[in-house]
Amino acid sequence: MELKHLLGSALIGDIIYDAPMSKYTSFRTGGRADALVMPKSEKELSRAILLARENGVPYCVIGNGSNLLVRDGGVRGIVIRLAEGFSGIQVEGNTVTARAGELLSSATNAALHNGLTGLEFAGGIPGSVGGGMAMNAGAYGGELANVCEGARVMDVKTGSTEYIPVSGLEMGYRTSRALREGNIITEAVFSLAPGDRSAIKALMDDLNRRRREKQPLAFPSAGSTFKRPEGHFAGALIEQANLKGVSVGGAQVSQKHAGFIINAGGASSKDILELMRLVQTRVYDMSGVTLEPEVRIIGED
Ligand SMILES: Cc1cc2nc3c(=O)[nH]c(=O)nc-3n(C[C@H](O)[C@H](O)[C@H](O)COP(=O)(O)OP(=O)(O)OC[C@H]3O[C@@H](n4cnc5c(N)ncnc54)[C@H](O)[C@@H]3O)c2cc1C
Numbered sequence: 001m002e003l004k005h006l007l008g009s010a011l012i013g014d015i016i017y018d019a020p021m022s023k024y025t026s027f028r029t030g031g032r033a034d035a036l037v038m039p040k041s042e043k044e045l046s047r048a049i050l051l052a053r054e055n056g057v058p059y060c061v062i063g064n065g066s067n068l069l070v071r072d073g074g075v076r077g078i079v080i081r082l083a084e085g086f087s088g089i090q091v092e093g094n095t096v097t098a099r100a101g102e103l104l105s106s107a108t109n110a111a112l113h114n115g116l117t118g119l120e121f122a123g124g125i126p127g128s129v130g131g132g133m134a135m136n137a138g139a140y141g142g143e144l145a146n147v148c149e150g151a152r153v154m155d156v157k158t159g160s161t162e163y164i165p166v167s168g169l170e171m172g173y174r175t176s177r178a179l180r181e182g183n184i185i186t187e188a189v190f191s192l193a194p195g196d197r198s199a200i201k202a203l204m205d206d207l208n209r210r211r212r213e214k215q216p217l218a219f220p221s222a223g224s225t226f227k228r229p230e231g232h233f234a235g236a237l238i239e240q241a242n243l244k245g246v247s248v249g250g251a252q253v254s255q256k257h258a259g260f261i262i263n264a265g266g267a268s269s270k271d272i273l274e275l276m277r278l279v280q281t282r283v284y285d286m287s288g289v290t291l292e293p294e295v296r297i298i299g300e301d
Pocket of ligand 1: 026060061062063064065066067068082100124125126127128129130131132133134135136137138139178179183184185186215217221222223224296
C-alpha cells in the first residue's frame with residue numbers, strides 16, 4: 001500500500017512527506033525520508049510504530065539529530081522524530097521529569113531555575129532527552145546514567161510503555177538497552193540534589209566556555225565522531241596520525257578538535273563517510289587501535 005494512503009488517516013501526529021533530513025540533523029547532510037512523523041503523545045507514537053510494524057514498513061526513531069548521519073540516498077519508510085511535540089518538564093522536590101522531545105539544555109535549565117545540581121554537565125550537549133538517554137550522553141566526567149532515576153520506555157513489539165528504574169536501562173558508555181533493542185524512551189526522571197543557584201550557573205557557564213574554546217561549534221558536526229577507545233583519546237590519536245585539517249570534499253577533520261569531523265561547507269554524507277574510513281585506516285595503521293563510530297548512521301547510499 002502506498003505510504004501516503006497508509007498514514008493519511010492514521011492519528012499519529014504531524015507528517016512531512018519526502019522530508020529533507022539535512023534539516024533535521026546537526027551535520028546538515030543526507031537525503032530525504034519518505035515520511036517524517038512527529039507524534040505528540042505516547043498514544044500517537046505507539047500507533048505509528050504498530051502501523052509500521054504490521055505493514056512491514058521500515059521505521060526508525062530520532063531525536064534532535066545531533067548524533068546522526070543520514071546517507072545521501074535518504075531513508076525509506078518512516079522516520080519518527082520525538083521533538084517539539086513531545087515536550088514537557090516537571091520539577092517536584094529534587095526530581096526533574098522530562099519528556100523525550102525536550103532538549104537536554106532545557107532540562108538542565110529547569111534544574112538551574114529550581115536550584116538543583118547534578119545536570120550541569122549536560123547543558124551544552126545539543127541532544128534531546130530521549131536521544132541523550134539512549135546514548136547515555138556524557139561530558140566533563142558526568143553521564144546521564146549517574147543522575148537518572150529511571151525512564152518510561154516503549155516496547156516496540158507491543159506499543160506499551162512502562163517505567164523502568166535506571167538499573168534496568170543498562171546504560172553503558174554511549175549505549176543503553178533501549179538503543180540496543182530498538183525500544184523508545186518517552187520520558188526520563190532525573191534525581192538531583194539541592195544546590196546553590198549561582199554556583200550551578202557558574203559551573204554551566206564555565207563548561208560552555210570550555211566547549212566554545214575547544215570545539216568547532218561554528219561548523220555543522222555531530223560532536224565526537226568516534227567513541228573513546230579504551231586507554232586512548234580518539235582526538236589525540238587522530239592528531240598524532242597527522243589528520244587535522246584533512247578533507248574529503250566538504251568534510252574535514254576539524255583543525256580545532258581532531259575528534260570532530262565537520263561539514264566545512266557543502267559536504268555530502270558520502271564525503272563524511274569516506275573521511276571517517278580514511279581516519280579509521282590511518283589511525284589503525286599508526287597505532288593498531290580501531291576507532292568505532294559514535295555517530296549513528298542510517299539510510300541508504
Ligand atoms: C557540537 C556537538 C557537541 C556534542 N557534545 C557531546 C557531548 O559532550 N557528549 C555526548 O555524549 N554527546 C555529544 N554530542 C552528540 C549528541 O548531542 C548526543 O549523542 C545526544 O545525546 C544525541 O541526542 P539526539 O536527540 O540528537 O539523538 P539523535 O542524534 O536524534 O539519535 C541518536 C541515537 O539515539 C536514538 N534515539 C533518539 N531518540 C531516541 C528515543 N527517544 N528513544 C530511543 N532511542 C532514541 C536514535 O535512534 C539514534 O540511534 C554532541 C553533538 C554535537 C553536534
